[in-house]
Amino acid sequence: MTSNFEKRLSDMGVTLDAPPAPAANYVPFVAVGSMLFVSGQVSMTAEGMIKGRMGEDMSVEEGAAAARVCAINLLSQVKVACGGDLGKLKRVVKLTGFVNSTPDFGDQPKVINGASDFFVEALGDIGRHSRSAVSAGALPFGLAVEIEGIFEIDV
Numbered sequence: 198m199t200s201n202f203e204k205r206l207s208d209m210g211v212t213l214d215a216p217p218a219p220a221a222n223y224v225p226f227v228a229v230g231s232m233l234f235v236s237g238q239v240s241m242t243a244e245g246m247i248k249g250r251m252g253e254d255m256s257v258e259e260g261a262a263a264a265r266v267c268a269i270n271l272l273s274q275v276k277v278a279c280g281g282d283l284g285k286l287k288r289v290v291k292l293t294g295f296v297n298s299t300p301d302f303g304d305q306p307k308v309i310n311g312a313s314d315f316f317v318e319a320l321g322d323i324g325r326h327s328r329s330a331v332s333a334g335a336l337p338f339g340l341a342v343e344i345e346g347i348f349e350i351d352v
Contacts, residue, residue: 252302261311
């Protein structure tokens with residue numbers, strides 16, 4: 198059965214691919230009651246890693262596009278956590294975004310807007326969330342953005 202969210206994603210040209218397995222000693226998500234905590238998802242597509250550093254070799258627009266990729270990857274993990282039924286998603290609660298940036302770069306919120314805007318476009322009001330946007334002097338493999346999320350789901 199396809200949820201309304203999946204129809205909207207399809208209309209947006211977004212496919213939720215099976216997420217990759219964790220690369221270290223952690224799990225991709227943990228559910229505690231109706232709260233779902235999703236580990237940081239990076240700016241990586243099937244074509245490869247989106248690398249770069251804001252204020253050095255990436256624009257805010259390129260960073261926002263990388264953050265959008267992270268949001269799609271988060272939603273892929275949520276779908277798996279919900280047993281393949283994205284209709285069980287009740288709310289995006291909080292995002293914490295890490296932006297690979299130089300010390301003088303101050304537009305981390307504009308970069309993470311790429312993820313926030315995606316969630317609202319794809320999910321409507323339940324996509325509205327609290328958020329932090331933090332500068333990171335470096336991210337693994339030189340990736341541009343990493344975002345973790347907290348979601349409310351039906352159990």
